[in-house]
Amino acid sequence: MSHRPFPTDPSAVAGASLPLQRRSLLKGTAGVLAAGLFPAVHAQEKVVLRYLGTAVNQDKAIAEKFEADTGIKLQYVAVTTDDVTKRAVTAPNSFDLIDTEYFSLRNIVPTGNLKGIDANRVKNAGKITSLFTTGMVGGKAVGDQGTAPKKVIYLEGEKSKTFAKSPTQWMSLIPTTYNADTLGIRPDLIKRPIASWAELLNPEFKGKAAILNIPSIGIMDAAMVVEAQGLHTYADKGNMTRAEIDLTIKTLIEAKRAGQFRALWKDFNESVNLMASGEVVIQSMWSPAVTAVRSKNIDCVFQPLKEGYRAWASGFGLPTSLTGKKLDAAYEFINWFLDGWAGAYLNRQGYYSAVLETARTQMEAYEWAYWMEGKPAAQDIKSPQGVVIAKAGSVRDGGSYEQRMGGIACWNSVMDENNYMVQKWNQFVAA
DSSP: OOOOOOOOOGGGOOOOOOOHHHHHHHHHHHHHHHTTOOOOOHHHHTOEEEEEEOGGGOOHHHHHHHHHHHSOEEEEEEOOHHHHHHHHHHOGGGOSEEEEEGGGHHHHGGGTOEEOEEGGGOTTGGGSOHHHHTSEETTEEOOOBTTOGGGTSEESSTTOSSBOSSOOSEESOEEEEEEEEEEEEOHHHHOSOOOOGGGGGOGGGTTSEEEEOOHHHHHHHHHHHHHHTTSOOOSOTTSOOHHHHHHHHHHHHHHHHTTOEEEEEOSHHHHHHHHHHTSOSEEEEOHHHHHHHHTTTOOOEEEOOTTOEEEEEEEEEEETTOOHHHHHHHHHHHHHHTTSHHHHHHHTTTOEESOHHHHHHTSOHHHHHHHTTOOOOSSOEEOTTSOEEEOTTOOOTTOSHHHHHTTEEEEOOOOTTHHHHHHHHHHHHHO
16 A cells, blocks of 8 residues: 655755756757757657556656656556556556556566566666665665565566566566555653554553554554564465464454454544544554644654564556657656655655665755654754654654664565455454
């Protein structure tokens, strides 16, 4: 599940100058055109890329900035997470660019509907974070239960329907955004340290806990709790056996019947309102939702836990049918996206970008220190809209990039027993 409630006002975004080479190129374009030497000018031809994804992943500011820089227009096609996968499988000619989750690739790639992205055409491909390419952060391997990107990021060839076991020239998706999720808490109402996933089902919080009601993600959170309680150790939380699914759901149903849950939330705003109102003091939560609660001057923490984080990741893919000028435009978008401006924009929202090096060039030193190095903010930290989201002196929850992303325990995934899992999850919801 992607979970970006994207801001839409681009006016407050800092540091948005064109790279020198591109400015020089644009200045010289008129003369080249007059001489008839420039065969493909996007601004004249108005290339439009149909961008399939969820609404929360389709950012107006990014589309406007990209069009201003290149003349290429993004036409957003917004559907649900499940429908992104369905379209990729059943209607691959209905989009020119797909923004999907890495866990969905196990359903999409075997259809042959996505073409391998040629790393040789992606300028910063070699700088994509090692978290995706080798599963390493700061020289150490992170947890790879579930669909860790390194398992599905490379294809055997441009038209391959199978994943490569080691790096190749062909990539399934180019990473866009990713993060590691944990529990959100209200420290002002809990009034003691929280250090374990087990606390979600602690009877102390009866009627004041909530869990995410998206089966494939909610059950991973539940599995983190089950392990933290010492009830069971999973071989792979992202690919449970039927017996493990039964145990996990049984644990949830018992807690629900005992009155543990105030809510099972599906909607981002619902999670914000539950926490802001104080009806809930501990719950499955997404980083931007915590930020949204804080923006109301309410104490809320995205709590690091000793068992680690559940991670997720999205990326851009190209349909097999894409050719010619549209294919060239899609590569231009991918290259633009990894060039720094978009990465800095995402980092300022609390996400992480695929190529950290270029994003850093578009951020102020104090911003980078806060968001990526876990250092106290030298001055107030603002969102891309200019709203203060962290006061000077505060430290980012979870600390640095290496601490947060180095603490991954598992990744969002689709299980082999997905249909059975969803049936059992629905029993929990109905209990």
